[in-house]
Amino acid sequence: MDWDYYTLLKTSVAIIIVFVVAKLITSSKSKKKTSVVPLPPVLKAWPPFIGSLIRFMKGPIVLLREEYPKLGSVFTVKLLHKNITFLIGPEVSSHFFNAYESELSQKEIYKFNVPTFGPGVVFDVDYPVRMEQFRFFSSALKVNKLRGYVDQMTKETELY
Structure with a gap:
């Protein structure tokens, strides 16, 4: 088969066009549909x-x-x-x-609470450690448990 210059050029251009169209089709299908929140x-x-x-x-x-x-x-x-x-x-x-930590940093917002809990606790630690600590004390902060602390809190308040 004898390939002349123009036949080779036409074939190359056709192959490039096919690849470009295929890339455009696959990239438009793979794009995530995200809503823009104002x-x-x-x-x-x-x-x-x-x-x-x-x-x-x-x-x-x-x-x-x-x-x-x-x-x-x-x-x-x-x-x-x-x-x-x-x-x-x-x-x-x-x-x-x-919210995810990447969207809203509770650590940054709650810096003023560090003296309340102390260094290295809750909002003075990175996110994974904070989540571990939350799991640790979340049961102690449930409504039925909090009701059980009222008498002790009242006594401590009156003693103060």
Whole structure:
């Protein structure tokens, strides 16, 4: 069989086109269908950068009560260089407790609790250790067990 230059070129182009089309078809089928969730609304405050901080320092509860009807159950407040997103109500707050560590870092949020539990406990450890610790003491924090602690707590409170 005698292959001339143009026949070889046509065959090569046809093979390349087949591979490109096949790649496009397989890549479009393998793409995950992900929904884009919009970011929560952000509190607009005047003056910029410090307006939210001023309102927050005057009273966070007042700020939340005023903005909840306007912005809804999930909204963000910019405090200087930090964004704080509030989840108000049981229908949205469950996300806080059930979110993956990659989505929402409880360790970062609960740093202020380290003195409560002590170093190396709960929120002062990495995620796998924290989950192990949660499994360890979760039975002690069930409602029926907590009811059993009331008398002891009352005694300790009265002694204090």
